[in-house]
């Protein structure tokens with residue numbers, strides 16, 4: 583069975599094209615990622631050498647049409663994200679920051695010149711992008727950002743600090759969101775611009791095979807053409823976060839599925855009191871509960887993905903998927919770790935690594951609390967953020 587947690591024939595809901603893409607990403611993860619990930623995680627290395635492979639698979643900006651991008655559907659993007667995160671959240675995060683955040687910002691809000699300059703190179707993995715929204719004092723509340731862009735003649739000059747910016751120290755281009763006298767604006771900033779510095783944050787206990795940075799912007803001078811012309815206000819960055827949050831609901835279930843498979847496999851071979859762990863009722867209950875939530879999580883992601891492809895997906899509905907699937911996935915990974923006993927705390931097995939990664943995944947792109955309050959507002963009509 584390719585997917586032992588699939589109790590409901592989920593595959594029958596997918597087209598041949600969707601299954602083919604999913605299988606090709608799974609095979610890449612099995613051969614190129616899984617044999618190396620424990621080492622990368624332990625050494626806190628993001629393997630830049632896999633970027634051309636991800637590009638070859640057509641995974642960078644894969645949901646974008648044109649500009650050298652693969653023009654895949656939202657469901658295909660989600661399926662790929664789940665397979666990548668079955669390898670490691672850091673891998674899915676790379677594809678997400680590159681495609682859903684940086685490339686989406688340029689594709690949705692950029693000028694034709696900005697699209698031509700950056701999107702083809704980013705699709706090929708020749709240019710890496712990052713997305714600077716969060717700040718040391720403005721995480722859940724990006725409207726409170728302090729980074730400011732002021733006009734100086736025809737130029738823009740940016741000053742401020744950003745935090746938790748994925749891939750910034752290896753990126754060639756940064757999308758930086760800043761207050762201006764008219765509201766929040768986005769800028770396409772080559773990272774070689776004087777005054778731009780990115781410093782990886784370490785040591786981390788989560789997402790170790792990934793890079794998150796502090797970014798300093800000190801008198802970063804840009805021509806007017808660096809401004810994203812098609813957006814003004816927080817709706818711009820939020821429209822990109824919608825893309826990334828959508829991918830996370832699939833990715834988290836990939837990490838959960840991989841942890842479940844590790845526990846199932848281990849419990850079949852691990853003898854305790856004269857029989858395999860899998861033969862005990864308490865083990866079977868754990869395995870069944872995990873499988874139920876994985877099946878429900880994938881069904882939810884697929885339903886929302888079909889809505890996204892139909893153009894009817896609402897931001898609140900993305901919160902349903904992101905909140906539910908992150909919450910269930912981390913519980914599944916923790917339960918899987920428990921089934922592995924002491925061995926589960928080593929890097930020989932994936933569940934604890936996935937659980938640690940999911941601490942970040944449930945925090946970025948809107949914490950559990952933010953998505954709860956988005957849905958609380960939807961249900962009651964009363965915003966309770968402040």
Ligand code: TGC
Pocket residue numbers: 675679683712713714715716721722723724725746747748749815816817818820821823824897946947948949952956967
């Ligand atoms: P609110 O007043 O609700 O909205 C302000 C404007 O934004 C619009 N908007 C959205 N548009 C599209 N999609 C969405 N999901 C949107 N949410 C809001 C809204 O319509 C409004 O537009 P307009 O034209 O009327 O001005 O804003 P609020 O500040 O009251 O919202 C509250 C809250 C908590 C929901 C919001 O602030 C929020 O979602 N906070 C979480 C922020 C977040 O997810 N941050 C994570 C960023 S991740 C990051 O920076 C690092 S990237 C990852 C990496 O690099 O690894």
